[in-house]
Amino acid sequence: GLLLHSDQGCQYTSAAWQRLLARHQIQASMSRRGNCWDNAVVERFFLSLKTERVWQRRYANHGEARRDIADYIVRFYNTVRIHSTLGYLPPSVYEQPTAATPPNAVSEIT
Structure with missing residues (x-):
């Protein structure tokens, strides 16, 4: 959903x-x-997306924009761009220790 x-x-x-x-x-x-802080993280993301990528490009059509924005998120924002709130690491690097650690328990809620 x-x-x-x-x-x-x-x-x-x-x-x-x-x-x-x-x-x-x-x-x-x-x-x-x-509570204006509820939206702060997503608003900051969209500001970064617009200033670092979208406003720097002229897209021929909607499909081109979607592909380029997905590329920005997957290949740059999550893997290269450093984030001060994550100790100046990209999200993929920051999450590696957590991803490598097995969970303490598996939820039985389905």
């Missing part, structure tokens, strides 16, 4: 918007009232 995260602006809490999401089987997710 698709999850759409937004703030609690009137355009996102309106009945018309909620019906549109329901019609397309999209689950709404909203930040807590008055």
Whole structure:
């Protein structure tokens, strides 16, 4: 399923918007009232995506844009670009110790 995260602006809490999401089987997710930090991580990601890639290119069509943005995320943002909150490591390097460690227990919830 698709999850759409937004703030609690009137355009996102309106009945018309909620019906549109329901019609397309999209689950709404909203930040807590008055808490601007809920969206901070994703907003920072999209700012980086726009300034480092999208605004530097002229795409011929939607498909070209999708391929280029996927390339940016997979081959640069996750594997090369350093993140200060991850100790100046790219996400793929930061997550390696966790990925290599077997889980303590396996959930029986299905």
